[in-house]
Amino acid sequence: MSEEIDITKLETPELLELIQDDLYDGLADEVVASVNELLARDMTPSDVLNKGLVAGMEIVGFDFRDGILFVPEVLMAAKAMKAGMEILRPLLIETGATQIGTLVIGTVKGDIHDIGKNLVSMMMEGAGFNVINLGINTDVDAFLEAIEEHKPDILGMSAMLTTTMTYMAVVIEALEEKGIRDQLLVLVGGAPLNDAFAEEIRADAYCRDAAVGVETAKKLLAIRRGQPG
C-alpha cells in the first residue's frame, strides 16, 4: 500500500514508477503527494506530467484495450490523473511548456454522454494539446463559434447513441459549406461508431479510445505539418 511508503526516501525513478502504479489503482491522494514530491525535487512540471501521469495513463489505456481493466477502473485512474493535472496545469502554463496544437472537442447535440470525451480531453491535454472542451449537447453553431474563436488544429466530436452520431455529419457539412473543412482535422469517437462511419461522414479518423485518439491526433498533425512520423 503506497500510504505505508515514505515517498521522500524513494529514488526519483522509483517515485515515477509509484505514480504510475497509484494512477493505475486510482489513488488520487497518493498521486497528488508524489507529484508534489517530484516538483519539490525540481523536476519540471512537463517531466512529471509525461514521465509520471501520461506514462501511467498509457498503461491504463493499453490494459483497457486488452480487457484487463474495465470502465470503473479507468474512471478511477482518470480521476487520479485529473487530481495530478490540477497541480500541474498552472505550472505548465507558467513555465510556458510547448503546446503541440489546439483541440476543440464536444459531445454532439442531443447527447449527454461525456465520460469518453472527458478522458480524451485529459489525455490530449497531457499530450501537450491546448484543449477547449465544449461539454455535452453541442450544436453546430457552438462548434462553429469555438472554431472561429480558437482556430483549432483538430475538431473532436463524440456521440454515444446511434440516434445522435449522425449529427457529426451535420457539423462536417457546415464546415464544408463555410469552406473551412480543410483547415482542421476532424476526429470522431464513441461506442456506436466505427471506421466505416467516419469515412462515410468525411471525418479524418475514428478513434476507438482515448489512447488511440492521442496517437492519431499526433500522427495526423505531424503529417499535415510535413513532419516526419
Added chain:
Amino acid sequence: MKDIAFIVCGALAREVLALNKKHNWGADVFGLPVLLHNEPDRIPPAVQERIDQIRGEYKNIVIVYGDCGTSGSLDRLLAQEGVQRVAGPHCYEMYANGSFEGLMEEQPGTFFLTDYLVGSFDHLVLEGLGIDQNPQLRDDYFSNYTRVVYLAQREDPSLQQRAKWAADCLGLPLEIRQTGYGLLEGRLLKLINDSPQLSL
C-alpha cells in the same frame, strides 16, 4: 424437426416467454447473457454460436435482439445466415411504443428502466458500473442525466417501489410509463405472420 426457436437477449426473455405462451407459438426460447451488452462486440459471435448449435433442430430461427450497439454487425451476420431479427435498435425503443425519440428529444438525459433492469439494477448498474465500490463514480456516470423513465411491462407495485429506489440511488426523479410489451409484441407477430417461412 421443430418449427421455431427464438434466440433472445436475456433482458427480453421473460417477456418473450410470456408472448410465446399468449400466442401459442410453441417456440423454444434460448437466452443469451445480458452482460454481453457491456461489450456489444461479443453479441454477434454469441448469437452465431447459438445459431450453429440449434440450426439442425429447427425449421426457423428468430433473433429477439435490438442492434444493441453492434453498429450493424449483428444484422450483417444474420443476413449471411439467412436468419431474421425483430426490428428495432434496442429494447427501450421497442417498449417505449413509439415514444422513444420524443422522450429523448424532450430530455436527452433520460435514463431508461424496464422490468428487467429494475429487477437487476443493483447487479447491472450499481455493481456493473463499480458504483457499489466507488460511490463517487455515480456522478461521473449520471451527472448529466435529468430523469429516470421506467417503461413498465407489468403493473407491479413492488417493481414500481424498486424503480423509485433505483432512481433515488441515481439522485434523479422517476417517471413511470405503463407500456406493456410496447412494439415488441406487434413486431414479433408481424415477423411471424408476414414470413411464409415462419407462418405457423
